[in-house]
Amino acid sequence: MAERRVLISPSILAADFTRLGDEIRTIEAAGADMIHIDVMDGHFVPNLTMGPFVVEAVRRCTGLPIDAHLMITDPAEHAAAFIDAGADFIVFHSEACKDPSAVIKLIRSRGAKPGLAVNPPNPAEKIEPFLDEIDLALVMTVNPGFAGQSFIADVMPKLATLARWKRERGLGFFIEVDGGIGPSQAPLVVTNGGEILVAASAIFGAPDAGAALVALREAGESALA
Ligand code: DX5
Ligand code: ZN
Numbered sequence: 198m199a200e201r202r203v204l205i206s207p208s209i210l211a212a213d214f215t216r217l218g219d220e221i222r223t224i225e226a227a228g229a230d231m232i233h234i235d236v237m238d239g240h241f242v243p244n245l246t247m248g249p250f251v252v253e254a255v256r257r258c259t260g261l262p263i264d265a266h267l268m269i270t271d272p273a274e275h276a277a278a279f280i281d282a283g284a285d286f287i288v289f290h291s292e293a294c295k296d297p298s299a300v301i302k303l304i305r306s307r308g309a310k311p312g313l314a315v316n317p318p319n320p321a322e323k324i325e326p327f328l329d330e331i332d333l334a335l336v337m338t339v340n341p342g343f344a345g346q347s348f349i350a351d352v353m354p355k356l357a358t359l360a361r362w363k364r365e366r367g368l369g370f371f372i373e374v375d376g377g378i379g380p381s382q383a384p385l386v387v388t389n390g391g392e393i394l395v396a397a398s399a400i401f402g403a404p405d406a407g408a409a410l411v412a413l414r415e416a417g418e419s420a421l422a
Contacts, residue, residue: 203383203417204393205410206231206264206373209255210246210344211397218258220401227407228414231262231286233375233395235344236279238269241293242342249275249282256283264288264333266314266375266395268341273300280309288312288335288373291323301330312373316340317349321358331370334359336391339376344397348377353389360390380416387420 207229212220221232234252239245252265265284269275272289279287287304291313294300304311312333313324317340324334336356339346359372374391379399386394394417396410403409 203387203391203414203421204230204371205400205414205417206233206393206395207400207406207410208233208235208266208344208375208395208397209401210235211401213401217254220406221255221259223407224400224410225259225261227410229261229410231264231393232259233264233266233397234284235397236265236267236269237342241270241290242268244342249278252279252282252284262286264312264373264393264395266335267293269293273303276300276304276309277307280304280307284309286310286312286333288314288333290314290316290341291327292316292319297324297327298330301327312370314341314375315355317352321355321362324359325362328359328362328366328368328370333371333373333393335373335375337376338374338378338382338386341376345402346377348382350382350385353385356386356389356391363390378413380412383413383417384420387417391417 207224237244237246262285264286265279267289301311310332314335373393375395400409
C-alpha cells in the first residue's frame with residue numbers, strides 16, 4: 198500500500214444549512230480531514246455566502262481543522278475576524294491583493310496557517326515567490342463563485358508544476374485542489390500531485406454524504422496504488 202493518504206476537505210457550500218451541525222457530524226464520522234468554508238463577498242466573486250459568524254458556529258460543532266477559503270477583495274482587512282472565529286487555515290487569493298507576503302505574515306502572527314489560491318487562468322508563477330512562506334497552496338479547478346461547476350482539466354499541468362517545485366525544493370506546503378471534483382476526477386487530481394481534495398456537490402449533494410466522502414477518498418487513493 199502507498200504511504201501517502203489523500204485528505205478530504207468537504208466544502209459546506211452544498212450542505213443543508215437547516216441542519217448544518219448534523220451534516221458536519223456525518224462527514225466527521227466518515228473521516229473528513231478538514232472542513233472547507235467558502236467565503237464570498239459579492240465583489241471578488243459575484244456570489245455572497247458566509248462570514249466569521251458561520252465559522253464560529255462550525256467551530257462549536259467540530260474539532261477538525263477549519264479551512265477558510267476567502268474569495269474576497271481585501272483579505273488583510275478580514276483575516277483576523279476569521280482567525281478569531283476559529284479558522285485554522287486562512288486561504289486567500291493571489292489575485293486579490295498587491296502584497297501577499299504582508300497578508301501571509303499577518304495571518305501567521307495571529308496564530309493561523311496561511312494559504313494562497315490561484316485561479317484557473319493564472320499560472321503557478323503567480324504564487325511561486327511565496328511558496329516557502331505558506332502552509333497550503335490552493336489550485337482552483339473552477340472559476341470561483343459557485344458549487345456545482347464543471348472541473349477544468351486544463352489546470353492539471355499547473356498542478357503538476359507546483360508538485361514538482363514542492364518536491365525539488367523540499368517545501369512543506371499542502372497542495373489542495375478545489376472545484377468540480379468527484380470520484381471521476383479524483384484519480385487525475387491525485388496523479389498530478391493533489392493532496393487535499395475539496396468537494397461540495399460530490400459529498401453534500403449525494404444521498405449519503407458519508408458514503409460519498411469515503412468513495413471520493415478511495416477514488417483518489419486508487420491513483421496511488
Ligand atoms: C468554488 C468554491 C468551491 C466549491 C466547490 O468557488 O471555492 O470550494 O464549494 O464546489 P463543488 O465541489 O461543487 O465544485
Ligand atoms: Zn473553495
